[in-house]
Amino acid sequence: MNKEEQVILGxxxxxxxxxxxxxxxxxxxxxxxxxxxxxxxxxxxxxxxxNVTKLAESFFMTRxxxxxxxxxxxxxxLIESYQKPENKKEIYFRLTEEGLAINKIHDDLHKExxxxxxKVFEQxxxxxxxxxxxxxxxxxxxxxxxxxxxxxxxxPE
Amino acid sequence: MNKEEQVILGxxxxxxxxxxxxxxxxxxxxxxxxxxxxxxxxxxxxxxxxNVTKLAESFFMTRxxxxxxxxxxxxxxLIESYQKPENKKEIYFRLTEEGLAINKIHDDLHKExxxxxxKVFEQxxxxxxxxxxxxxxxxxxxxxxxxxxxxxxxxPE
DNA sequence: ATCATTTTGTTTCCTAGTCAACAAAAATGA
DNA sequence: TCATTTTTGTTGACTAGGAAACAAAATGAT
Numbered sequence: 001m002n003k004e005e006q007v008i009l010g011x012x013x014x015x016x017x018x019x020x021x022x023x024x025x026x027x028x029x030x031x032x033x034x035x036x037x038x039x040x041x042x043x044x045x046x047x048x049x050x051n052v053t054k055l056a057e058s059f060f061m062t063r064x065x066x067x068x069x070x071x072x073x074x075x076x077x078l079i080e081s082y083q084k085p086e087n088k089k090e091i092y093f094r095l096t097e098e099g100l101a102i103n104k105i106h107d108d109l110h111k112e113x114x115x116x117x118x119k120v121f122e123q124x125x126x127x128x129x130x131x132x133x134x135x136x137x138x139x140x141x142x143x144x145x146x147x148x149x150x151x152x153x154x155x156p157e
Numbered sequence: 158m159n160k161e162e163q164v165i166l167g168x169x170x171x172x173x174x175x176x177x178x179x180x181x182x183x184x185x186x187x188x189x190x191x192x193x194x195x196x197x198x199x200x201x202x203x204x205x206x207x208n209v210t211k212l213a214e215s216f217f218m219t220r221x222x223x224x225x226x227x228x229x230x231x232x233x234x235l236i237e238s239y240q241k242p243e244n245k246k247e248i249y250f251r252l253t254e255e256g257l258a259i260n261k262i263h264d265d266l267h268k269e270x271x272x273x274x275x276k277v278f279e280q281x282x283x284x285x286x287x288x289x290x291x292x293x294x295x296x297x298x299x300x301x302x303x304x305x306x307x308x309x310x311x312x313p314e
Numbered sequence: 315a316t317c318a319t320t321t322t323g324t325t326t327c328c329t330a331g332t333c334a335a336c337a338a339a340a341a342t343g344a
Numbered sequence: 345t346c347a348t349t350t351t352t353g354t355t356g357a358c359t360a361g362g363a364a365a366c367a368a369a370a371t372g373a374t
Contacts, residue, residue: 003286004271004278008175010293011168016217017300018165021307036360052323060173065361067324089322089369114161120299121161124292129160131288135281136167142277143174150178193330209353222331224354246339246352 022113029109030102037078038106040069041095044079045103049092078102179270186266187259194235195263197226198252201236202260206249235259 001009023035030038036059043058044050055066070093073079078099081091095103114121158166180192187195193216200215201207212223227250230236235256238248252260 002271003290004274005267007286007289007293008172010290010297012172014293014296014300015165015169015172017297017304020217021300021304024307034360053321060177062362063323064325064363067322068361071324087370091323110162114159116303117161117296117299120296123295128288128292129164131285132164132292133160133167135285135289136164136171138280139171139274139277140167140174142274143171143178146273147174147178150181191330210351219332220353221333221355224352225331228354244340248353 018113022109025109025112029105033076033078033102034069036065036069037073038102040066040073041078041099041103042106044093045095045100048094050094051090051092053090073099175270179266182266182269186262190233190235190259191226193222194226194230195259197223197230198235198256198260199263201250202252202257205251207251208247208249210247230256 026035026038039059040055043055047054052063052066052070055061055070056063059066070079070081073093074081076098077096079093080096081093083091183192183195196216197212200212204211209220209223209227212218212227213220216223227236227238230250231238233255234253236250237253238250240248
């Protein structure tokens with residue numbers, strides 16, 4: 001196997017394992033709230049004036065999917081929507097108190113997971129970190145460019 | 158943001174973008190076959206005596222899901238099943254000619270994607286590669302151990 | 315200003331995958 | 345040996361998410 005694929009498979013493997021491993025605790029602590037819902041809460045908490053479109057782009061999901069998730073979050077009163085006077089089309093979200101609380105629980109859980117994996121990250125040198133992060137950034141930017149290329153290639157048809 | 162999360166988010170971001178970017182060509186070349194089906198074909202092609210359980214473990218999916226996928230692959234005559242005389246329970250799979258052909262197309266497509274991303278990987282030094290791969294391996298092993306821990310912790314109940 | 319195009323969000327229909335329950339075979343243990 | 349437990353694969357009910365079609369608002373072009 002060549003290194004390119006080894007890297008990608010390695011990434012995928014790690015993420016799969018993390019999801020698998022975190023799932024039980026996630027479900028226990030965030031009873032009733034799906035992980036996609038919690039992810040949306042996290043994003044809305046961090047980004048002012050979040051809307052369906054921005055959420056969708058960030059998660060590489062369809063607006064359709066996000067629209068359904070935010071609908072649920074609204075019904076559960078974890079977020080509330082608002083609009084701006086100058087735009088009657090876009091609908092923004094912000095967290096409610098209750099949404100903030102869920103976010104906090106989620107944060108704490110992540111702290112716990114970080115603690116669990118600490119011994120791995122302790123063994124990583126600064127240079128190794130920088131090496132990994134610079135690769136990630138470079139690859140990510142390249143993919144952005146390729147995605148943009150593809151979009152203009154598809155649109156005109 | 159701390160580096161741990163930056164790394165994980167970076168990995169996730171890259172994989173999301175790759176999936177998003179590859180999807181159109183995948184669907185075009187492998188018309189009618191879903192990506193999960195093709196992944197199973199790939200695994201079956203590479204691993205002798207694949208069965209539902211091994212596929213499920215490798216992909217971190219349920220046996221249920223894999224069972225449905227292999228059922229479809231059988232119906233499409235892309236794989237065939239066989240058993241061993243000493244075991245009447247386990248059902249193994251191998252590729253048919255047609256399955257091999259699909260696999261080939263998939264392989265070529267990956268070559269194309271690798272070509273597309275070549276300029277990124279060309280800029281990566283050997284040391285950087287080794288740095289990344291050793292981190293991936295270390296983290297992966299740690300997660301394996303944690304998963305095993307969790308399994309024994311859950312089982313007795 | 316007006317008409318065409320694009321953007322945004324929603325809904326309906328459909329499919330992929332999970333969960334839970336199950337049956338059959340295999341492994342374990344007394 | 346025979347009974348219990350575990351493993352393996354399958355199914356049915358359910359849910360999350362994608363595709364397509366849509367309406368309403370915004371943007372752009374002339």
